[in-house]
Amino acid sequence: MSEGKETSKGQGAVEALGGGTAKASSGERDLDSVRRGLELARSNREKGLSEGDNLPSGVFGGEGGGVDRKAIGAMGPTVKKLLAYARPVRLLLVAATFMAVAGAVLTVIAPEYLSDITDEIEKGLAGRVNMDEVRRLTLISVAILVGSFLFNFVEGLLMVRATQWTARKMRSDLDRKIDRLPLAYFDRQSVGDTLSRVSNDVDTLSQTLNNSVASIVSGVITILGSAIMMFATEWRMALAGIGAALIGVFGSGAIMGVSQKHFVAQQRQLGALNGHIEETYSGHPVVRAFNAEENARQEFHERNDALYTSAWKAQFLSSLMWPLMGFVGNLGYVVVCIVGAVLVLNGTVAVGVIVAFMVYIRIFTNPLGQMAEAATSFQSAAAAGNRVFELLDETEMDPESDKPAGVPKVRGDVDFDHVKFGYVEGQEVIHDFSASVKAGQKVAIVGPTGAGKTTMVNLLMRFYELWDGEIRIDGIPTSSMRREDVDALFSMVLQDTWTFEGTLRENVVYRSEGVSPERLDEVMDKVGLSELVSQLPQGYDSVLSEQTTLSAGQKQLVTIARAMLADNPLLILDEATSSIDTRTEKLIQEALDTLTKDRTSFVIAHRLSTIRNADVIFVMRDGDIVETGNHEELLARGGFYAELYNSQFDTDG
Numbered sequence: 001m002s003e004g005k006e007t008s009k010g011q012g013a014v015e016a017l018g019g020g021t022a023k024a025s026s027g028e029r030d031l032d033s034v035r036r037g038l039e040l041a042r043s044n045r046e047k048g049l050s051e052g053d054n055l056p057s058g059v060f061g062g063e064g065g066g067v068d069r070k071a072i073g074a075m076g077p078t079v080k081k082l083l084a085y086a087r088p089v090r091l092l093l094v095a096a097t098f099m100a101v102a103g104a105v106l107t108v109i110a111p112e113y114l115s116d117i118t119d120e121i122e123k124g125l126a127g128r129v130n131m132d133e134v135r136r137l138t139l140i141s142v143a144i145l146v147g148s149f150l151f152n153f154v155e156g157l158l159m160v161r162a163t164q165w166t167a168r169k170m171r172s173d174l175d176r177k178i179d180r181l182p183l184a185y186f187d188r189q190s191v192g193d194t195l196s197r198v199s200n201d202v203d204t205l206s207q208t209l210n211n212s213v214a215s216i217v218s219g220v221i222t223i224l225g226s227a228i229m230m231f232a233t234e235w236r237m238a239l240a241g242i243g244a245a246l247i248g249v250f251g252s253g254a255i256m257g258v259s260q261k262h263f264v265a266q267q268r269q270l271g272a273l274n275g276h277i278e279e280t281y282s283g284h285p286v287v288r289a290f291n292a293e294e295n296a297r298q299e300f301h302e303r304n305d306a307l308y309t310s311a312w313k314a315q316f317l318s319s320l321m322w323p324l325m326g327f328v329g330n331l332g333y334v335v336v337c338i339v340g341a342v343l344v345l346n347g348t349v350a351v352g353v354i355v356a357f358m359v360y361i362r363i364f365t366n367p368l369g370q371m372a373e374a375a376t377s378f379q380s381a382a383a384a385g386n387r388v389f390e391l392l393d394e395t396e397m398d399p400e401s402d403k404p405a406g407v408p409k410v411r412g413d414v415d416f417d418h419v420k421f422g423y424v425e426g427q428e429v430i431h432d433f434s435a436s437v438k439a440g441q442k443v444a445i446v447g448p449t450g451a452g453k454t455t456m457v458n459l460l461m462r463f464y465e466l467w468d469g470e471i472r473i474d475g476i477p478t479s480s481m482r483r484e485d486v487d488a489l490f491s492m493v494l495q496d497t498w499t500f501e502g503t504l505r506e507n508v509v510y511r512s513e514g515v516s517p518e519r520l521d522e523v524m525d526k527v528g529l530s531e532l533v534s535q536l537p538q539g540y541d542s543v544l545s546e547q548t549t550l551s552a553g554q555k556q557l558v559t560i561a562r563a564m565l566a567d568n569p570l571l572i573l574d575e576a577t578s579s580i581d582t583r584t585e586k587l588i589q590e591a592l593d594t595l596t597k598d599r600t601s602f603v604i605a606h607r608l609s610t611i612r613n614a615d616v617i618f619v620m621r622d623g624d625i626v627e628t629g630n631h632e633e634l635l636a637r638g639g640f641y642a643e644l645y646n647s648q649f650d651t652d653g
Helices: 003-016 020-052 069-073 075-085 087-124 131-180 183-188 191-233 235-282 284-289 293-319 321-345 351-392 453-460 483-487 504-509 517-526 530-535 552-566 582-596 631-637 640-647
Strands: 414-421 430-437 442-446 468-473 490-493 570-574 600-604 616-621 624-629
Touching: 075 087, 075 131, 075 351, 087 131, 087 191, 087 351, 131 191, 131 351, 191 235, 191 351, 235 284, 235 293, 235 321, 235 351, 284 293, 293 321, 293 351, 321 351, 414 453, 430 453, 430 468, 430 624, 442 453, 453 570, 453 600, 490 552, 504 517, 504 552, 517 530, 517 552, 552 582, 570 582, 582 600, 616 631, 616 640, 624 631, 624 640, 631 640
Parallel strands: 442 600, 442 616, 490 570, 570 600
Antiparallel strands: 414 430, 414 468, 616 624
């Protein structure tokens, strides 16, 4: 925006704010802005509750608010994605499958020798038992069982390595994915839910794959092998035994169909509950200050009850698998004994065949139970996998490999050219914003809450992409530079302070390289942290953790020291002294003035007394600049800035 245009716009704002009626209109506009913000927050909150909670009607009926039909139907595609994801370990999986097949084949062969042993003993009842033959058959049976154990042992070892490698790769990919996601994703997704996807869902997926895939592979081979052996031994008894087992197959299929939606809801509600807990405890002082414990507790109980509802239904239905398979196995024994007895009386088969079939039925039905249990666990894994792949499939920031790499040397001229932006499609918050900042200027951005001040600095650092217009640094559009190169031009001190568990030295130096002890001492002295360093037991090497608690003001001083050490050509101070008392603020104001000297600086502050020495002040309202000038000029105009400034000293109430 040109100076003339800014001046005329500022004068227009002065005229609009001139009379009492205009001031009333001004208040109404502010209230309307706040009202719109509250309505948007309320709608987002209700949307989050409806997506996170699931309160189905009936005992097992109802879809439930948190059950996504697409997620239920996505079980097949999720499994396909998972198989494609595990392609690098396919050799391990193939080897594990081979071992499972070998172990299963040996398992189904063993009953044949048991039948032969029984027949040898039966022959001896009429005379002398051939103990040498019985001993030979017994040794072969033992060797077969030992071989089956070894094959299954190696198969389990290979499967563990394959699944844990897949889980490690998935966690690494999620970590890289989060780095490539736009900030807009985190605006609409709770931190707790994202953490639940990275931790709970990946762990569920890993444990289930480790336990279930092996059971399914070996189970299928065992069932097929035992079925072949039964038909090869006696087809009528095989039909009778398998017919009884089909009851369990159809029953488990029906249970899986009913329980899958509850497993999907369980994973979603676990993420929603984690999100609520994370939000509540990170803002615990605020909850206590506003006596909102009851509301937080009520919401926790609602989410916890929703999780309980889905979890008990999912677990109850899955727990029916083993009783059903136990019933099927016992029914198979009875059927085989009856049919076998009839055939023995008819002289069709020997008693050893019945003994073999008793083992075959156990071998045949046990994998059915294991596969049913594995399939139930696989439902939970599919739901968890769907959530993980939802995150992995999120739209990333546009790739910038074609843009020139390297941080350019800049003077610090910044131009905003007809910038338009909104966080939500169709809801523009920055309207045709234009301004020019000269290198080395200290620019203050002021205005009421929601005016778009922080949004402007977020756009300046390319945290969000513009809807329209352009931002240029030394004539170079920021959109033509890589994001990391744009970020490297700025030092930031935000109103939301951030420290991590590490030493005080690591927190202050952070990514600055080559910082000498003398330089570190100088900066800490300027920001008033020398006394803190002397009080800590290990000085700079003291670990900042829950046991070493810093006040909000001390944390903000750490972030200011961090910015001073970074020494980048452009500086952003977003309420940098909001958590510091007035006395401390005066002590470090000189340090801040030194920090901003000969450096293009953008200062956002609600304490207008702290930006009186700014070279130029942009007064924002509803996403537009309504006034511009220095402190004295703006006060002399008696416009919106003067109203904001004087309101800080108005004691009339």
